[in-house]
Amino acid sequence: MKIHRINALLMRHIYLFQRSLPRIMDILFWPVLELLVWGFLSVYLEKLNITSVSVLTFLLGAIIFWDILNQSQKAVSISFLEDVWEKNFLNIFVSPLKLSEFLSAAALLALIRILLVAVILGVLAGLFYHFNIFQFGFYLIPFMANLLIFGFSLGIFTTAIILRFGTAAQILAFGFIVLIQPFSAVFYPVSSLPQYIQYVSYLIPSTYVFEGMRAVTSSGVLPVWHLVLAFATNIFYLLLVVWFFYRMFSSVKVRGRLMKLD
Amino acid sequence: MPIIEVKNLVKEFGKVRAVNDLSFSIEEGKITGLLGPNGAGKTTTIQMILDLITPTSGDILVFGEDMKHHREEILSKVNFSSPYVALPNSLKVIENLYTFARLYGVKNIREKVEELADFFEIRAFLTKMTSSLSTGQLTRLNLTKALLNDPKLLLLDEPTASLDPDIADRTRQMFLKIQREKGISILYTSHNMAEVEEICDRVIFIQHGKLKDDGTPEDIIMKYGRKDLNEVFLHIARESTKL
Numbered sequence: 013m014k015i016h017r018i019n020a021l022l023m024r025h026i027y028l029f030q031r032s033l034p035r036i037m038d039i040l041f042w043p044v045l046e047l048l049v050w051g052f053l054s055v056y057l058e059k060l061n062i063t064s065v066s067v068l069t070f071l072l073g074a075i076i077f078w079d080i081l082n083q084s085q086k087a088v089s090i091s092f093l094e095d096v097w098e099k100n101f102l103n104i105f106v107s108p109l110k111l112s113e114f115l116s117a118a119a120l121l122a123l124i125r126i127l128l129v130a131v132i133l134g135v136l137a138g139l140f141y142h143f144n145i146f147q148f149g150f151y152l153i154p155f156m157a158n159l160l161i162f163g164f165s166l167g168i169f170t171t172a173i174i175l176r177f178g179t180a181a182q183i184l185a186f187g188f189i190v191l192i193q194p195f196s197a198v199f200y201p202v203s204s205l206p207q208y209i210q211y212v213s214y215l216i217p218s219t220y221v222f223e224g225m226r227a228v229t230s231s232g233v234l235p236v237w238h239l240v241l242a243f244a245t246n247i248f249y250l251l252l253v254v255w256f257f258y259r260m261f262s263s264v265k266v267r268g269r270l271m272k273l274d
Numbered sequence: 275m276p277i278i279e280v281k282n283l284v285k286e287f288g289k290v291r292a293v294n295d296l297s298f299s300i301e302e303g304k305i306t307g308l309l310g311p312n313g314a315g316k317t318t319t320i321q322m323i324l325d326l327i328t329p330t331s332g333d334i335l336v337f338g339e340d341m342k343h344h345r346e347e348i349l350s351k352v353n354f355s356s357p358y359v360a361l362p363n364s365l366k367v368i369e370n371l372y373t374f375a376r377l378y379g380v381k382n383i384r385e386k387v388e389e390l391a392d393f394f395e396i397r398a399f400l401t402k403m404t405s406s407l408s409t410g411q412l413t414r415l416n417l418t419k420a421l422l423n424d425p426k427l428l429l430l431d432e433p434t435a436s437l438d439p440d441i442a443d444r445t446r447q448m449f450l451k452i453q454r455e456k457g458i459s460i461l462y463t464s465h466n467m468a469e470v471e472e473i474c475d476r477v478i479f480i481q482h483g484k485l486k487d488d489g490t491p492e493d494i495i496m497k498y499g500r501k502d503l504n505e506v507f508l509h510i511a512r513e514s515t516k517l
Contacts, residue, residue: 267287
């Protein structure tokens with residue numbers, strides 16, 4: 013792998029970000045709007061005093077972590093789509109760029125995006141709702157790492173599907189993650205899901221992060237198996253989707269669809 | 275040693291054989307035209323040379339090495355330009371050039387960009403948005419991008435398509451200048467036979483994915499007993515529709 017090629021792709025996104033209102037809104041506006049909506053709802057529910065737990069902490073923690081996952085997925089799939097929309101894809105792949113470098117740049121971009129979102133939402137949640145993101149202590153690092161990896165895997169998966177089926181499948185880049193949400197126990201514990209859906213839920217790495225977040229909030233302790241299972245499922249899916257992506261790329265080259273990707 | 279050596283190349287898309295046992299070689303430092311009617315297999319062949327399409331069978335050697343094992347090494351010495359492949363519109367011209375210079379690992383990026391900006395006379399719009407450029411300016415930008423890595427081989431897919439006669443003529447003069455001053459080997463596809471006749475040292479005609487003919491434009495015209503390459507093209511294309 014060559015650093016200068018990964019750097020080239022990253023710099024290109026930084027150039028794009030500087031003057032693209034939709035991209036700026038994607039990081040600054042929509043997540044903040046979501047935080048405000050859920051924040052006010054949490055404040056209202058707290059005032060009703062209907063539960064013994066802090067609704068504010070649960071919901072704001074959930075929304076911040078959910079946005080982190082969302083940003084990680086989008087960093088991969090939307091940046092890929094941007095090259096397709098700009099008809100620039102071939103220019104990139106007639107250069108010596110390797111697929112591993114393309115994926116590494118996407119992973120770094122995802123890392124930058126989640127750090128930005130975490131800082132922005134963390135600061136605003138602190139200012140508006142006295143929510144302390146550091147209440148998760150050391151666990152914040154494995155939580156964010158798992159969300160980064162899982163979002164990255166989802167991004168690679170949707171990218172591979174778009175590669176294979178063309179932009180007719182681009183809706184997946186925006187909507188696929190929404191399919192994960194109900195099973196991922198973002199805003200409620202897994203135990204509130206029907207038994208048979210709980211099995212599905214435990215196959216999703218982000219479930220362990222959201223369950224873990226609630227465990228830390230309520231008891232201050234995270235069951236180790238949550239982290240172990242989160243990393244184990246994540247590594248399994250990551251290897252699977254990277255293999256799938258390489259297979260799809262190779263299949264597209266055999267079918268001669270790379271130039272017709274629009 | 276030839277710059278490109280294509281041996282018994284076959285590409286099948288399902289039941290369609292787009293390239294059918296094609297063999298040819300490209301000499302160093304020459305402009306070679308790859309010609310043929312629509313659907314003859316030119317673009318498929320170029321894309322196989324660039325490793326964008328995987329051949330069904332056959333071999334492609336570029337600089338004497340095969341793409342499967344030496345992709346990175348080969349592509350670092352090759353570049354490509356086509357009006358059908360764009361540079362991102364939402365970047366400034368200079369940002370696009372810096373991005374591709376980084377991708378190709380160009381040393382002294384600034385000097386290289388300035389040198390080529392002067393060569394293609396695009397210095398005045400380096401800081402403009404790519405989306406604001408005219409078609410002729412975009413062609414020059416694409417060519418600037420294509421020379422950033424000092425390629426030994428340049429593949430140009432219908433580079434003057436959609437250009438007006440004036441800009442097309444200026445662009446052709448640039449190709450001749452590139453070849454003369456930088457000694458680059460160029461593989462060129464075009465449907466403009468007058469253009470091919472003007473700038474190509476040699477032409478390769480493909481028909482139904484197979485090699486139809488190969489030689490200098492003068493030899494080919496003489497062989498078919500026609501007035502110019504355009505008439506030769508029409509003869510081959512019409513023969514091809516009869517088949």
